[in-house]
Amino acid sequence: MSDSQPELPDRAQLMLRSLIDRYVRDGQPVGSRTLARDLGLDLSPATIRNVMSDLEELGFISSPHTSAGRVPTVQGYRFFVDTLLKVQPLDSRSIEQIRLELSLDQSPKDLVESASGLLSGITQMTGVVTLPSHEHALFKRVEFLPLSENRVLAILVTGEDEVQNRMLRTEKLHSPAELQQASNYLNAMFAGKDLAEVRATLLHEMQETRSSMNSMMMTAMQMADQVLELNKDEDFVMAGQTNLMEFQELCDFDKLRKLFDAFNQKRDILHLLDQCVHSDGIQIFIGEESGYKMLDECSMVTAPYSVNGEVMGVLGVIGPTRMAYERVIPIVDATARLLGAALNHKE
Amino acid sequence: MSDSQPELPDRAQLMLRSLIDRYVRDGQPVGSRTLARDLGLDLSPATIRNVMSDLEELGFISSPHTSAGRVPTVQGYRFFVDTLLKVQPLDSRSIEQIRLELSLDQSPKDLVESASGLLSGITQMTGVVTLPSHEHALFKRVEFLPLSENRVLAILVTGEDEVQNRMLRTEKLHSPAELQQASNYLNAMFAGKDLAEVRATLLHEMQETRSSMNSMMMTAMQMADQVLELNKDEDFVMAGQTNLMEFQELCDFDKLRKLFDAFNQKRDILHLLDQCVHSDGIQIFIGEESGYKMLDECSMVTAPYSVNGEVMGVLGVIGPTRMAYERVIPIVDATARLLGAALNHKE
DNA sequence: TTTAGCACTCCGGGAGGAAGAGTGCCAGCC
DNA sequence: GGCTGGCACTCTTCCTCCCGGAGTGCTAAA
CATH class of the missing domain: 1.10.10.10 (Winged helix-like DNA-binding domain superfamily/Winged helix DNA-binding domain)
Known part of the structure; x- marks a missing residue:
């Protein structure tokens, strides 16, 4: 063929x-x-x-x-x-518009929202951007705060001051001093390391040196493990879903409903976006190629965005199969680059 | 008339x-x-x-x-x-279903999601629930974590272990010891008080006793003020938007688009929901009564939900004007009560 | 290899007509 | 005075029929 x-x-x-x-x-x-x-x-x-x-x-x-x-x-x-297709680079005015919008002082979450807004606004279709992965963020420090009963709040600070908290349930009550000790221990051990690496080390240590650990270390390890465990939840942000209602080829309530349901469900879309993470560069699903019925009349143009060469997520545009690919591709491409750059300034 | x-x-x-x-x-x-x-x-x-x-x-x-x-x-x-209309109470099976769903161990945010899911699921229309207001939560404690440069992470623990964090930018660098002192001071002063009250006291103190404060107290006050400042942002959660596509009277792409846009915009809907907070009991907007064009063919049935007699938010159902009010009203009513109860167990 | 011509197909829109549903009104009945 | 049957009228909906337009495939000729 x-x-x-x-x-x-x-x-x-x-x-x-x-x-x-x-x-x-x-x-x-x-x-x-x-x-x-x-x-x-x-x-x-x-x-x-x-x-x-x-x-x-x-x-x-x-x-x-x-x-x-x-x-x-x-x-x-x-x-x-x-x-x-010969993709011509995006005209500098549009690039400036995007850069400007993304250069405002914003949190990563807000940047992602802006990016999806831009994608949908410029293309008049639906923009989608995954939240940046924390998998390879750098471990900076962790703090444990005792709450009531046997609950502990873990605060994980990564990279350039990104913060996440997790509620942990521990088996026994820990005194503030114990928790302080645990966090000191972990901070000393892991500061500056890659989260994925931290996790790996953690698992390894817990298997290998279990017997030789004192109870404080053990506690610290277990808690750290819990903290990192939930660190893989992925999510994305969408904008301009309703733009799709302007295309006659999608003007079928049944199809449209299935599509919107999939958008809300997130699972399938997430799965698709996942497939695009590792294709370095533009990835395009045309019509049925996606493998999902609700996208049969749609195409999706995506590009991964990265910070310091590390892929952090994917963004893209969803629209009818009949879309102006040569216009959309450079937009997606540029937005990915500029989002990466904007995130880099943060980090 | x-x-x-x-x-x-x-x-x-x-x-x-x-x-x-x-x-x-x-x-x-x-x-x-x-x-x-x-x-x-x-x-x-x-x-x-x-x-x-x-x-x-x-x-x-x-x-x-x-x-x-x-x-x-x-x-x-x-x-x-x-x-x-004579509203008959909801049958006990449905009540049990709701209670069950809301009795799973969930965070308030998850409870709200579940509630809106239930509303939309049971009514086959769109469910909407505002996030519980934190305005009257109880101050439990605050912690400050120094980050890089002059940024400080504030962790506010309220009520029964609800956690919020805020990134603060301070004018000068603070040592960990200073921050510890500040949080100790605030915790001693405000533990157990109502957040709104805390805020009021704070403002008052800062005006009245400014001169007699030492710099540590001043710092603590200012940071606490910053922490509480952002505490009023309201938001809501929706579910089942696409259910509305099944009603012929709404099957007009233009109207539907305006409706969905309004849902995404959030502003107008939030404004409407706001009006329902203080009407103790069921509130109903029928068609144009809402005052918003995009809701002209829709009705909205809402009820405030409260914890310990304190109104925390509003929930409701949006559907076509032609809806089975006597069925929807008890559902909304019961869900509001049960959500309140579920949140109460948390608190 | 290109082109003009031609017969054919299919969609879309408009005309016309019949059926169905419902109304308003009137006159008679209790 | 309230209720009812009857009747003429209106309006929508649906079907059918028909025509024009757009585009095709094929063939034969340049």
Whole structure:
């Protein structure tokens, strides 16, 4: 499949390109006459029809019914995106707009909100941004505060003063002094280390040196383990869901409902975004490619964003399959870079 | 107006009631024949028509067009809700379901999520619950953690171990010992007091005794003030927005979009909910009564929920004007009580 | 290889008509 | 005076039919 059409004639490529352009703009099936005009070459509709027929044979376009022009198929979009598309960099004005918006003094959480707002605002589709992962943040310190009964509040400070708290339930009551000792011990041991590494060390230590640990160390270890355990919960932020209601191809209450439900559920979307974390660079799911029915008529363009070379999360845009990929891709790309940069200034 | 029809004949009331019942069930304009059958009395459609004509005159019902039966107006619903409705308590099975769901060990935030989920699940409409106000929580203790530069992390523990943190920026660097001193001072001074009261005392002290304070006290006061300052942000949680897509009367993309946008915006909804905080008991906005265009075809049934007699927030249901008020009201009512109770167990 | 011509197909919209639902009003009945 | 049957009228909804437009595929010729 991958190399059975390495030599799709230039003219056919040009036509596919032109057809997609046109279809993206109008949302109407494109006929041979229209295409002939758009193309600018001096070809008659009849000629165009022949080539279109070839393109249909190859599965790049299809017609909704006998007399209705052609529409790109998923494979058509795929070919277009993979080999026809030349992504031009985003114009500097838009870049400045994004940079400006993200340069305001904001917490990481707010930055992420801004980014998704920007994505949806600029593209008029739905923006989505995962919260930055803490997995590889640096352990700075941990403090334990005794609460009532056998509950302890753990405060974990990471990286450049990101704070998380966890409520722990301990088996026995600990005095403030004990807790202080435990945190001192942990802080001395782990300060400046990568959280994932801390966790690994922790597990290892608890297995290997269990017998030789005194009870304070043991307590400290167990509590630290509890603190880090919950550290993997992922989440994302969305904006502009309702923008999707403006696209006729999605104007079906049933489909739309399934889509919105999936947005609220978060699970499936999260799973999809997860798949994009490790594809360094732009990742695109077109229509059914995502594997989720509710996204059958949608595409998703994503890019990971990173700080200091470490991937922190993913952001992207969800819209109808018929979207202006060459416009969306640079937007997503730029936003990812600029969000990374903005987060870096924080850290 | 209010007493020009104190004496709407019983039969007319019965008919209005019956008509609304029917309309709520079917969503179709109700004709005289149908109503005659529903009513059970031995009256001919012609008689019914006469009374309907009166009800129309009074503004309680109206007909979409000449030959289409009648539909309740907002005033019709209002009259129904205010004087015709007898709210029967919720059946014990549903109550148990709610109680059970809310009795799981959850944080207040999770409880609120559960409550809105329950509201939307049971009613098949949209559930909304404000987060419990912290304004009158009890001050338990505060801790300050020095971070880098001149930033300090303040941890405020209230009530029964609710934790909030705030990042403070202080003018000068404080040593850990100073911070410890400050928190000791504040904890000794305010433990067990109401947050609002703490705030008031704080402001008062800072004005009155400024000159006689030593710098440590001053610092402590200022930081405490900063901590409490941000304590008023309100927010709510929604569930089941998409349920509204199942109602034909809302199946207009434009209206639906405006509605969903308002849900995401939060501002207007929050404002509406705010109005319901102090109406002790069920509050109902029918159609345009809310004053917001996007809710013109919707109604909202709310009830405040409280802990120990102190109102903590509001919850409610948003659905089409044509909703089964006598079913929804007890659900909202019961959920409010049970949420209050569940939060009380926490506190 | 390209093109003009032609027959064919299918969608969309408008016209027309029939059926159904409901109304208002009137005249008669209890 | 209230209730009822009857009747004419209105308005929506749905179906069908039909036509025009758009676009196709095929063929034959340049």
